[in-house]
Amino acid sequence: MKPVDPVALRRSRIYLLLIALVFAAPMIIAGLLSFSGWQPGVKGNGHAILPQRNFVDEKLQVKLDNGQVWPWRDSEPRFTLIALAGPDCAARCFETLTDIAQARVMLNRNQTRLRLLYLGTPPADASKRVAMQTYWTMGSDVDGKLAAYTPATPDSVSAVLVESNGTALSLYPAGFDGPGLLRDLQKVVK
Structure with a gap:
């Protein structure tokens, strides 16, 4: 060798x-x-809600326009996107609500896994109110427990994304990015 x-x-x-x-x-x-x-x-586009809140545990009641109470836990696992209107919901508010409804439609086959809940006074325009009822369930926060997330700016909307078990995940403050919300929804609603 x-x-x-x-x-x-x-x-x-x-x-x-x-x-x-x-x-x-x-x-x-x-x-x-x-x-x-x-x-x-x-990092998502919404702000994480910390400390975490579970609306079922808090017994947060939302009374719907038809007199029923909003079921946080549904018959099937579905997310809820709550739109909270500021004072005097008008054109800009309605435009944001329309963008949110379009984002839900863009989820394609998964759009049934997202429920849209509108809390606040609907727009004064009757035609807009009728158009909203196609996509949104309307109601009100009975005890005002969501007041911290409701914008104070007139004609604005904030949104809260809630998991199927009632846990609030993200807050989208007034003026949030619509495409950013859609990207977040596409990540979580599968």
Whole structure:
């Protein structure tokens, strides 16, 4: 057998370690970034509701226009998007509500997994009120427990996304990004 050259052996080992480092470096960097709290692509467009609230546990009552009480837990698992109107819901408010309804339609086959609940005084225009009833269930917050999420700005709307078990997930304050809401809905409503 031929004697092994120690310099060549050392060079081969260094190359092997460099190749292993090339494959291990992305995992090490990802671990360091994750440990530091940075994670790409996990931020939604809404604001997380902290501390978490469960409307079933809180016994939050929403009385519908037909006199019934809104069932937070439905016969099948479905999310609820609550639209909370500010004072004097008019043209801009109605436009936002229309955008939300369009976002629901864009969920395609999953649109039945999202219920739309409107709380507040409907627009004064009777034709707009009739148009809303196609997509929205209308009601009112009996005890005012959602007042903190209701915008104070006239002719504006905020929204709250609620999980099928009654847990409030995200708040979309007045002036929220409609396409951003759609992206969030596409992530969670599957």
